[in-house]
Amino acid sequence: MLRNFLLSLGFITLFFHGCGSTPPEPEIVQKPIEQNITKPLPPSLTINAPDGATIKILNIKPKYYAGIELEADNYQVEISKHGYQTYTTWIEVNKPTIYNVTLKKLIDIPTFVWNSTNEQFYTLYDPKTELIWALPSEYVDYVKQYTPKEFLPKTIGASSKKFPQISRTKLNTIIYIGNENLSCYYRSKRDSYKKYFASLNKLKINGTQDNWRLPNKKDIYTNNPFQPYQQYFQLIWNKGNLVKMNVPVIYTYKSKSSKTYTSALGYKKKNNLYNGAKSSYIQNLNYSNNVAVVTPVKEKNSEIDAIVYDEELNISEKFYALQEIFHSSQKTIKTLLGDPKLSKIYYDKKAKRLRGILYSTTNNFHTKFSVKTEPKNYAELKEKILDNRVVPVVRIEMKNGELHYKYLTLKTNRVKKMEEYDEAKRSKNINFYREFIRLYPNTTEAKNLQKLIDQEYKSKYL
Structure with a gap:
């Protein structure tokens, strides 16, 4: 009996000892984790444009195709299609880029009229200085139409010993009279007459009114686009002795005291069209705005x-x-x-x-x-x-x-006709009347002048 009790006690002890033991830790094997990392796609360009459109990248040689791979950079793209307005733009490409384009359809416009309105200025744009120049159109037209091989003598006649003022001119000549104002001396066979023309800050050219200014000395010396025309026109001025020079162009400059003055610059003699005064002399003219033609300028800002x-x-x-x-x-x-x-x-x-x-x-x-x-x-x-x-x-x-x-x-040209009619009437000269009648026969103005001729004939001989 004692032996059975001891066996039972040993079994219970063994049981509880087995329950309290820690099992062996399992062996952990570390395997590398497979990571799904994709490389960044290279820069490319795809342009979605209307069917049939032609797409060009203008600043590289390779031809465009959808998804073309490019180096990271800016690209100038042109999209064109017959019957549509061509579209040009710059696109920055530094990753896969998709660019959507919608072209504007070109609408045919039936015949319309392009009329002359006797503009007094011819405009030129200088990309270097980004200035728009307004050149006197009658002077530009003369050179373009006649392609002269010599100058037009006595284009402008000036008078007064103290300072020159225009007394006659063969072409309509717009000058600067100060305080932003311009006057026009009208062409004449005798004494010219002038009328107020416009203000520089409200100058209307080609139907658009804008703020213009006089060129400054830097503008003139950087680029004077009127220079090719200046050489064909002569200013003649009697100041004790007869002075002949190329038609000067007015400009402004600042003195050391920051005061603004006006002066004039003539064409520098190169081809011996005539013996003009030295350009340094022209620059020193007093009251140059009375003889110098004006070439307004403005920035390309609208x-x-x-x-x-x-x-x-x-x-x-x-x-x-x-x-x-x-x-x-x-x-x-x-x-x-x-x-x-x-x-x-x-x-x-x-x-x-x-x-x-x-x-x-x-x-x-x-x-x-x-x-x-x-x-x-x-x-x-x-x-x-x-x-x-x-x-x-x-x-x-x-x-x-x-x-x-x-x-x-x-x-x-009704404007030109009325200018010549006014000049003929102001002259009170029968020869001027007859010249107008020859140039504009069968007009109301010619009939009016013929009446004046008849009246003068009756007063003298009847």
Whole structure:
């Protein structure tokens, strides 16, 4: 019995000892964790454009294709399609890039009229200085139409010993009279007469009024775009002895005391067209604003300027951009092209047509033109065109995004006619009356002058 008790006690002890023991720890084997890390995709470009569009990357040689891989950089892209406005932009590509483009459909515009409004300025843009220059159009027209090989003598006649003032001029000449104001001396065979023209800060050119200024000395010396024309025009001034010089151009400069003065600069003699005064002499003229022509300037600082003088846009792109602003074809064509002008005129005997170049006073638009005329009328018609007594009325259209010249007709320049009529009346000279009647026969003005001739004849001989 004792033996059974001891066996039971040993079993219980063994049982509790087994329950309290710690099992051996399992062996842990560390395996590398597989990481799903993808490499960054290289920069690429995909352009979503209308079907049939042509896509070009302009600043690299490889041709574009969807998903083209590129180095991280900026790229100039052009998207074009027939019948749509070409779209050009810069795109930054430094990762897979998708660019969506919607092209504007070009709408054909039927024939509209491009008229002359006798603009007094011809505009040029200088990309180096980013200045827009307004050059006196009559002086520019003379050179473009006549392509002279020598100067126009006595273009401007000046008088007064103390300081020169214009007494006569062969071309309409706009001068600066101070306080931002301009006057125009009108062409005349005798004594010129002047009228207030405009204020520089409210100068209207090509239908748009803006704030212009005089060029400063730096502008003139950096780039004077009027210089190629200055050499063909002569200022003659009797100051004790006869002084002849190239027509000077007015500019401003600041003294050491920061006061602003006006002075003038003439064309530096290079080709011996005539013996003009030294440019240093011209600079020292007192009251130079009385003889120097004005070439206003302004910065390209408006939305309209940015379109008209953008060298990367073609003529049709400019037209549609302006059309969205003005919503008027007439206003758009006036702002974009200025006045229509004719140059390099000759007669085609075989076709019996007057031919030449039609060009714009504002943009680089130019095209050939022809007008049917008989040989006997050619010389007279050419004279009228060169003398601006007739001006072109041009028909053009917009088709497939391009300006197309259709035809032109010639009409009497009413502004020029009235200027010459006023001059004839002021002269009180029968010879002037007769000259006007010869140039403008069968007009109301010619009939009025004929009455004055008849009255004078009756008073003297009847």
